[in-house]
Amino acid sequence: MEKIVVIKYKDIKLKSPILIGGLPGIGNVGKIAADYIVEKLNMTKMYDIFSQYLPPQVFINDDSVVHLVRNSIYYKKMRGKHDLVILAGDFQGTTQEAQYELSYQVLQIAKEIGVSMIYTLGGYSIGKIVDKPRVLGAVTDKNLVADLEKNGVVFPKGEPGGGIVGSAGLILGLGMELFNMNGACLMGETSGYFADPKSAMEVLNVLQRQLGIKIDMSDIETRSKQIEQITGKMAEEFQNKQNKEDLGYFG
Amino acid sequence: MEKIVVIKYKDIKLKSPILIGGLPGIGNVGKIAADYIVEKLNMTKMYDIFSQYLPPQVFINDDSVVHLVRNSIYYKKMRGKHDLVILAGDFQGTTQEAQYELSYQVLQIAKEIGVSMIYTLGGYSIGKIVDKPRVLGAVTDKNLVADLEKNGVVFPKGEPGGGIVGSAGLILGLGMELFNMNGACLMGETSGYFADPKSAMEVLNVLQRQLGIKIDMSDIETRSKQIEQITGKMAEEFQNKQNKEDLGYFG
Amino acid sequence: MEKIVVIKYKDIKLKSPILIGGLPGIGNVGKIAADYIVEKLNMTKMYDIFSQYLPPQVFINDDSVVHLVRNSIYYKKMRGKHDLVILAGDFQGTTQEAQYELSYQVLQIAKEIGVSMIYTLGGYSIGKIVDKPRVLGAVTDKNLVADLEKNGVVFPKGEPGGGIVGSAGLILGLGMELFNMNGACLMGETSGYFADPKSAMEVLNVLQRQLGIKIDMSDIETRSKQIEQITGKMAEEFQNKQNKEDLGYFG
Amino acid sequence: MEKIVVIKYKDIKLKSPILIGGLPGIGNVGKIAADYIVEKLNMTKMYDIFSQYLPPQVFINDDSVVHLVRNSIYYKKMRGKHDLVILAGDFQGTTQEAQYELSYQVLQIAKEIGVSMIYTLGGYSIGKIVDKPRVLGAVTDKNLVADLEKNGVVFPKGEPGGGIVGSAGLILGLGMELFNMNGACLMGETSGYFADPKSAMEVLNVLQRQLGIKIDMSDIETRSKQIEQITGKMAEEFQNKQNKEDLGYFG
Structure with a gap:
């Protein structure tokens, strides 16, 4: 068996496409954001990548x-100068070799379809819940920094x-290093304790400004508020419980 | 050394064969069921698969x-429309790569001998002992569901x-995805704590109805009852012990 | 780099050689026995096998x-009908693949030099110290059993x-299965807690009778006695300590 | 993807070069020393080695x-008989295979550029802080010992x-064994508990004498003293704390 099996469903010419990658990871921030774009822009599947670098599941x-x-x-296909391409999936490669091989495979496809710029999305674990997650950046060329900063990174x-x-x-x-391609990584701050749509929302906000595109954000806003309520309630209960225990202890 | 070494013992033409796979796993349900069919139908070995994907043992x-x-x-060789082929063995592949490579190898053989349908057998761990294990199903095509439901899945x-x-x-x-073959997975409920012939028996009951074949079930019924007695006795002793301890505690 | 690099030092014609394999393992029984034969028979190195299947050390x-x-x-070179070949080494392969690849490599060499029979030596861990370790056997052909039993296996x-x-x-x-070669495994009983020359000695005693060869056993007998004294002393001290503690407890 | 990707930046003829290898490891002694030489001699990058044998990071x-x-x-390029080549990096290979493959790759480059002698630098963990770390040696040829001893190994x-x-x-x-190259390993004693510039300094001192080169040591001396002060303070505090606890206990 080939270690990676790529199945191509569409042989279509894309216009200087931008690749956005969001796979499972810290707080699932990247995956939530990428899956959300696929759904809201009603994107079309172009490739499936099966591999023994993914779990046997x-x-x-x-x-x-x-x-x-x-x-x-x-x-x-987009109206502007760049079509859009999204990498999404069930898992990241599960070993070191898997990580390199799958990333390299994605880059080979990116090169083949003429990708002009890459954005990878992920989470940055800070170990606590924050009200307003920042979006941190890293780039392949320092000239990319200014533009991203303008858009909130x-x-x-x-x-x-x-x-x-x-x-x-x-x-x-x-x-x-190996494909001469430029890119930026956008990392939403997250506690890292659960799947975090709020952090993904902030990443998507930045991304929309950066790419000059518009995505209907109502669903992810709802999900973010639900999560906020749950985590808020948990915090409250924790506080109440502590108060009661304190009373009990002294009572 | 080849990573997988296949030795073919019989070069025989089979009639639209059905492949049944049952390897060690949860409650050993799949293995017990597959080995039982091999024994009771007095099946003939066609292939051995040796591999470094299996333990060095x-x-x-x-x-x-x-x-x-x-x-x-x-x-x-069967009288009906389909001959029967069984995959059985000492171990499943021990790594992710092993799982993919060995499954792919089996599918290559299945294709070569013209397999028309696959049933894989396994256990579904529910963490407790049940009187009447259900047999759960999953399929490659939703059109397969109705027939299986009729037969008890x-x-x-x-x-x-x-x-x-x-x-x-x-x-x-x-x-x-890669061989364009249809199949269904039959999973017998099991506690997951021990090798479970009772769950395997339920899987075999479903399979007989589904395939329209008849297997002498007396041996596996005996083994199921033996296991039931052992686990029943264990539960009883546990209960007695608890009662005594309760008495001791209050006495 | 080749995964296994074989360096051949001697291109010599051997007379229907018998291969004896003894690598590190349980109680190091196989390694101690194999290394002892190499030393006492003053054997000549024929091959080195380097490999990334061994530790990077x-x-x-x-x-x-x-x-x-x-x-x-x-x-x-021996006087009888069979020359002697020994496999010895610093480690066994450290992974499943390593085990298969290195064993296969040894068998390829065995085939090339015309090996007629294989004996592999090892330890069989029984979790306690025994006065007179038995030597257990397993064979590739049941016709080999009788002869080995006669010689003490x-x-x-x-x-x-x-x-x-x-x-x-x-x-x-x-x-x-893959080379059509016959062989037997000789396993000396050992506690498994330390390198066990006494168990290796018993394996060597059996092997001498089986092969009709004579090895000077004085050194390994000395080492066995030293180990016996140490483990005997440990047992005694343990007994004394227990007695004192018992006295203390009741005193 | 190739498992190792070598990018060559400079195609230059070197004069019987000496290779010095210092990668991360015990106390980071080798890495600190190698990086220091690169910096202080203002060396030029000749090759980058990317690889899936390194972390996906x-x-x-x-x-x-x-x-x-x-x-x-x-x-x-040096004035003496030998130009200088340094192997430095972010990580060692992370698996057994990785270690063998990357070391072999370095040796292939070494052969290609005509390396005449190899020094590998590392730490030797002794589990405690020492005032004056020794530099231990190991060689590929016993004739190399005398010269190294003269220079403090x-x-x-x-x-x-x-x-x-x-x-x-x-x-x-x-x-x-495989490249017929001579070399020596220089290991600086280190506690192994932290990155140890002092041990690296001793290794560099030996190396300068051995190679007849001169490196400005002021920076690493400063760093060594800083570390000494920190570890010294820690030891002092530990002592004070113990004294107080002792007083408390008896007071």
């Missing part, structure tokens, strides 16, 4: 049909301290 | 002869929640 | 020179229960 | 640009007991 759909885990690439020195682990970083690094 | 037979661990494929939405991990799911997923 | 010799870890094959049914894991079993299993 | 530079992790080789028998694990040992071992 099928999911079961609502109609009881098995879904072999995969990464997929979707496209959307921050570039604090020394953050993230350990760099970027996984596909969000690797696609940029390999793209820069 | 030999078992020792009763005559002190070593048995290199393997997967094997057996066949049986259930398709509860959202179960199993995590999908199917390992060869029982992967053979279906790869078969569907 | 060098040892440092007494003259401060590094020794890259390896497996090696030694030979000795025992074949208790169901032992070792889990079969044989690692190169001692795999070389036999692969030799039997 | 990018670091982020001060200008927010991603840095794909790598190993690199630098050179410096010690060769205590039986140290390091477990040999040398990782690239510092493997480059020597593979160089010796």
Whole structure:
């Protein structure tokens, strides 16, 4: 078996496409954002990527049909100068080799379809819930910084301290060194304790400004508020419980 | 060394064969069921599959002869429209790559011998002992559901929640996506705490109806009852012990 | 880099050689026995096997020179019908793939030099110290049993229960299935808690009778006695300590 | 993707170059020393080595640009008989295979550019802080010992007991067995608890004498003193705390 099996569904000419990558990861920020764009822009599937670098697993759909885990690439013809291409999927590669091979495969496709710029989306774990998650950036060329800053991305020195682990970083690094492609990584701050639509929303807000596109944000806003209520309630209960215990202790 | 070494013992023409796969796994349900069919139908070995994807281990037979661990494929000529082919073995592949490569190898053989439909057998761990294990299903095509339901398979939405991990799911997923083969997975409910012939028996009951075949079930019924007595006795002793401890505590 | 690099030092014609394999493992029984034969028969190195299937490590010799870890094959011309070939080494392969690839490599060499019979040596862990370790056997052909029994090997049914894991079993299993070679595994009983020259000595005693060869056993007898004294002293101290504690407890 | 991607920046003829390897490891002694030479001799980058044998990670530079992790080789034309080549990098290979493949790759480059002698630098963990770390040696040829001893390297028998694990040992071992290259490993004693510039300084002192070169040591001396003050203060505080606790206990 080939280690990676790419199935191409559409042989279509795209206009200087921009690739956006969002796979599962910290707070699932990248995945939530990428899946949301695919859904809201009603994008068309272009490629499926099956691989032994992904878990040996099928999911079961609502109609009881098995879904072999995969990464997929979707496209959307846009009015502006750049068509849009999204990398989404069920898992990141599960080993070091898997990470490199799958990222390299995506870059080969990107090159083949003429991708002009890459944005990878991810989460940046800060270990606590914040009201207004920042979106941190990293780039392949320092000339990209100014434009992103204008659109709300921050570039604090020394953050993230350990760099970027996984596909969000690797696609940029390999793209820069081996494919001569430019790109930026957008990382939404997240507690890292649960799937975080609020952080994904902030990433999407930045991305819309950066790309000059418009996505209907109502659904993800609703989901963010639901999560806020749950986490807010949890915090409250925790506080109440502590108060009661304190009373009990002293009573 | 080739990563997988297939040894073919019989070059025989089979009539639109149905492949049934049952390897070790949760409650060993799939393995118990598959081995039972091989034994009761007195099936003939067609292939041995040796591989470095299996543990570096030999078992020792009763005559002190070593048995290199393997997967094997057996066949049986049947009167009806479909001959029968069984995948059985000592282990599943032990890594992610192993799972993909061995499942792919089985599918290549399935294609070569003209397999028309695949059933994979497995266990579905529910963490407790049940009187009457259900048999859950998942399919490669929703049109397969009705027939299976008629024969006693259930398709509860959202179960199993995590999908199917390992060869029982992967053979279906790869078969569907890369080999254009149809199949169904039959999962017997099991506590998951021990090898479970009762669950395997329920899977075999469903399978007989589905395939219109007849297997002598007396041995597996006996084994199921033995296990029931053991687990029943364990539960009873546990209850007695608890009662005594309760008495002791209050006495 | 080739995954296995074989360096051949001697291109010599051997007379229907017998291969004896003894690599590190349980109680280091196989390694101690194999290394002892190499030393006492003053055997000549024929092959070095370097490989990334072994740890990335060098040892440092007494003259401060590094020794890259390896497996090696030694030979000795004998008067009888069979010359002797020994597989010895610093490590077994460290992964499943490593085990298969290195065992297969050894078998390829065995085939090339015309090996007529294989004996693999190992330990069988029984979790306690025994006065007189038995030597258990497993074979590739049941016709080999009688002769080995005559020379002191025992074949208790169901032992070792889990079969044989690692190169001692795999070389036999692969030799039997893929190389059509016969062989036997000789396993000396050992506590498994320390390197066990006494168990190795018993294995060597059996092997001498089986092969009709004579090895000077004085050194390994001395080492066995030293180990016996140490473990005996440990047991005694443990007993004394227990007695004192008992006295203290009641005193 | 190739498992190792070598990018050559300079095609330059070097004069019987000496290769010095210093990658991350125990106390980071080798890396600190190698990076220091690159910086102080203002060496020029000759090769980048990217690989899936390294973590799937990018670091982020001060200008927010991603840095794909790598190993690199630098050179410096020297006045004496030997030019200088340094192997430095972000990580060692992360698996056994990675260690062998990357070391082999470095040796292939070494051969191609005509390297005449190899020094690998590393740390030797002794589990405690020492005032004056010794520099231990191991060689590929015992004739190399005398010269190194003259320059301050010690060769205590039986140290390091477990040999040398990782690239510092493997480059020597593979160089010796498969490339017919000579080399020595210089190991600075270190507690192993933190990055240890003091141990690296001692290694550099030896190396300067051995190679007859002169490196400005003022910066690393400063860093060593800073570390000494921190570890000294920590030891003092620990002592004070113990004294107070003792007083408290008796007071």
